[in-house]
Amino acid sequence: xxxxxxxxxxxLDLKYKxxxxxxxxxxxxxxxxxxxxxxxxxxCARLQLPPTPACGRCHIGMGEDWVELSHQGSVISYSSxxxxxxxxxxxxMRPVPYTIAAIVLDGGPDxxxxxxxxxxxxxxxxxxxxxxxxxxxxxxxKALMEDIIHFRTIG
Amino acid sequence: xxxxxxxxxxxxTEHRFIRPDINHxxxxxxxxxxxxxxxxLTIKDIDTxxxxxxxxxxxxxxxxxxxxxxxxxYMKPGLKMNTGGTSGGxxxxxxxxxxxxxxxxxxxxxxxxxxxxxxxxxxxATAREPLYDRGIAAGAVGIFASMGLSYMQETGxxxxxxxxxxxxxxxxxxxxxxxxxxxxxxVEDVLKSRVLVWPVRLLxxxxxxxxxxxxxxxxxxxxxxxxxxxxxxxxxxxxxxxxSVFRGGCVEPQPAISAIEVAASKLYKRNGITRPARxxxxxxxxxxxxxxxxxxxxxxxxxxxxxxxxxVEKEAIRIEGEIPIEPSGGVVSTNPIGASGVIRVAETALQxxxxxGERQVTKKAETGIATAWGAGSWIVMFYLSKHS
Numbered sequence: 001x002x003x004x005x006x007x008x009x010x011x012l013d014l015k016y017k018x019x020x021x022x023x024x025x026x027x028x029x030x031x032x033x034x035x036x037x038x039x040x041x042x043x044c045a046r047l048q049l050p051p052t053p054a055c056g057r058c059h060i061g062m063g064e065d066w067v068e069l070s071h072q073g074s075v076i077s078y079s080s081x082x083x084x085x086x087x088x089x090x091x092x093m094r095p096v097p098y099t100i101a102a103i104v105l106d107g108g109p110d111x112x113x114x115x116x117x118x119x120x121x122x123x124x125x126x127x128x129x130x131x132x133x134x135x136x137x138x139x140x141x142k143a144l145m146e147d148i149i150h151f152r153t154i155g
Numbered sequence: 156x157x158x159x160x161x162x163x164x165x166x167x168t169e170h171r172f173i174r175p176d177i178n179h180x181x182x183x184x185x186x187x188x189x190x191x192x193x194x195x196l197t198i199k200d201i202d203t204x205x206x207x208x209x210x211x212x213x214x215x216x217x218x219x220x221x222x223x224x225x226x227x228x229y230m231k232p233g234l235k236m237n238t239g240g241t242s243g244g245x246x247x248x249x250x251x252x253x254x255x256x257x258x259x260x261x262x263x264x265x266x267x268x269x270x271x272x273x274x275x276x277x278x279x280a281t282a283r284e285p286l287y288d289r290g291i292a293a294g295a296v297g298i299f300a301s302m303g304l305s306y307m308q309e310t311g312x313x314x315x316x317x318x319x320x321x322x323x324x325x326x327x328x329x330x331x332x333x334x335x336x337x338x339x340x341x342v343e344d345v346l347k348s349r350v351l352v353w354p355v356r357l358l359x360x361x362x363x364x365x366x367x368x369x370x371x372x373x374x375x376x377x378x379x380x381x382x383x384x385x386x387x388x389x390x391x392x393x394x395x396x397x398x399s400v401f402r403g404g405c406v407e408p409q410p411a412i413s414a415i416e417v418a419a420s421k422l423y424k425r426n427g428i429t430r431p432a433r434x435x436x437x438x439x440x441x442x443x444x445x446x447x448x449x450x451x452x453x454x455x456x457x458x459x460x461x462x463x464x465x466x467v468e469k470e471a472i473r474i475e476g477e478i479p480i481e482p483s484g485g486v487v488s489t490n491p492i493g494a495s496g497v498i499r500v501a502e503t504a505l506q507x508x509x510x511x512g513e514r515q516v517t518k519k520a521e522t523g524i525a526t527a528w529g530a531g532s533w534i535v536m537f538y539l540s541k542h543s
Contacts, residue, residue: 005175012214018285028286048399050287056397077406079300080353081293088280089290100291102301102406112403114288122353127308145290 023051026066031147034135038109040065047109071133072154073105076112080122103131103151116150130155157255159543161378161385163371164194165501170335170366170489173271179213182367183267184225186494190263190369195382198227201371202259207236207246207266208493211278226265239282240295240443240529242266243368243496244393248535250372251388260374266497267367275363275492282530288402293352295443296360298405300352303446307354312449312464314354318345320467321358321445321487327474328484330513335364335489345445359445359487366491368498375543386504389538390426394418396532405532415454418534423456426538431456437506437516437523438480439499445487447528448472452480455524455536479516482506496527500537507541 020028023039027050030037038047039062041055047067054061078101084093099120102112118134119125131151141147166189168182177185183206191197206226210218219235222228238245243266250264276294283289293300306312319342328334340358348358378385394414400406419431428434440451452463457478466472472480481487483502486495503523505511526536 007175010214016285020286024284024286050284050399050402052398056399077301077305077404079293079297079304079355081297081351082353083296083349083351085293085296085352086274086277086280087290088277088283089285100293100297100404102404109399111399112406114291114402114404114406116291127305145287 021053023053023062027051028143030068031145032141032143034138036069036071036105036113036133038067038069040067049105049109049111049113069108070106073103073108073113073131075101075117075125075127075129075131076104077102077127078117078122078125080120099125101125101131101151115148118150118152129153158257159375159378160251160254160372160388161375161381161543162388162500162504163373163378163381163383163385164190164196165368165370165504166190166193167333167368167494167498167501168366169333170364170491172335172362172364174269174365175271179218179267179269180222180225182269182365183222183265186267186367186369187225187227187263187265190371193383194371196261196371200261201227201231201263202261203253204228204231204233204263204265205236205246205250205253206233207242208268209237209239209242209278211281212273212275212492213269214273227263238529238533240441240492241496241527241533241535242493242529243498244441244527244535244537245496247370247497247500247537248391248393250370251391254372254374257374260377262372263369264372264497265367265369266494268491268493269365270363270491271365284402288404292404296352296355299359299444299446300355301404301406302450303354306446306449310461310464314346315342316464316467317354317359317445317449318342320448320472321345323467323470323473324445324481324485324487327482327514328488330474331483332512333489334484335366336362336484337488355444355446361443361486361490362488364489364491366489366494368494368501370497370501384508384541386507387540387543388500389540390422391535391537392418392422393535394533400532401530413454414532414534415451415528418536419455422536422538432458432478435522435524436518436520437482437503438478439483439485439503439523439525440480441486441496441499441526441528442481443486443490443528448480474514475517477518479518482511482514482516496535499525499527500539503537503539507539
């Protein structure tokens, strides 16, 4: 029997279409208008960010109680990405370093809003640090998460 | 609770970065043959087969259709599971439900992954909402980095402690013939390895492994006649977190109760476990990064909040220690993902049989906890005992 081991490289290049739906869609359209939009559960009054069709805890339809959130908040957790990271959104490697942070927006839900920080020096980032969203100029916005460039340090 | 469920057979392949010598059906077949041999059964004795892997990691859909013969599923009922990091735990849980329900007498559970097939990190990066957090999330590494940073800020833990936890797991892995990475490490070696996402270094993360693990579960009637002493899965619990936590970077809201805490408190309460560190003899936690060990130990109530790093510093978690954790070397040493959850249960069962060889814990092992953890902060946990 031939002992040569066969391995075959198979490229797989696929394009996907993704439907935002009315709830995440409302959030994304809000970004284009420089708004961060959540929705409120009619039973437990907890805010959902991003907006959801059903409250995970009450499992009730969320209705139309849209709430615009503050652009400012506090960092509750962060990390500094040093090693190049594959980005399934662009199909390639992401430039490094960058700092990612879980931010609780003022008056917002207790779950975090996950985004980048302008501050790329991890030594200058602290839990509890105050930050504010920086939006792209109106003409550059595409109703995508990237309409927010990052969060800058304030105060 | 239904029928009692016993583990009566186990088999795992060796685990390596690459297995160019074998395809995944052959790898599965090796594990199945070992499990049947261990249980002294043939495939005719198996009523149903539960299989699991993470399809996308091997780059193709419908793995189930391609492995029927090797898995021993021909003309048998069965299911394919895929729940991300918890897949192996979900497969064992599914097998348990099949037996506990009284419908099936003997169930074969098989988990596998052949991570040499595709760049796993690319598959993992698709696990996020494309229009929300996919462009920001830094994969599993980012989640553990957040955990590590928060943990250091909230407690006295330093990078050296996470490095020591990694060294202990490496020391354990060298005593496990099936472990993938059998590294001889010092704390300095870990601290010198390159940073992926601060403070997670390369050596803090689990490897991409190829391997399979099979397990045979049966009801009490069958287990009492088994070739090997059965180990009982006395109870299990599965808990899911809501979507917004996953989309918020898997960072738990503060103050909050985590899925792990909820699962653990329910399971402990049902089984009269009041002091887990005393009542449980051996732990195989699904710890994909050494940084996850500290929050895991605290959320499973092995110790108080903020105290896990001190137990690591005292090396109490070693094979010879008071609270042996990951005697197999854990997921940071061996991670064929679909098999990893099955391996946690199998390694715990091996400890309770007293057949874990050089990695057998020193203390008398009669009870154990095995877990699987994964996407969206989901948790599956099992309570194992030598006694039914």
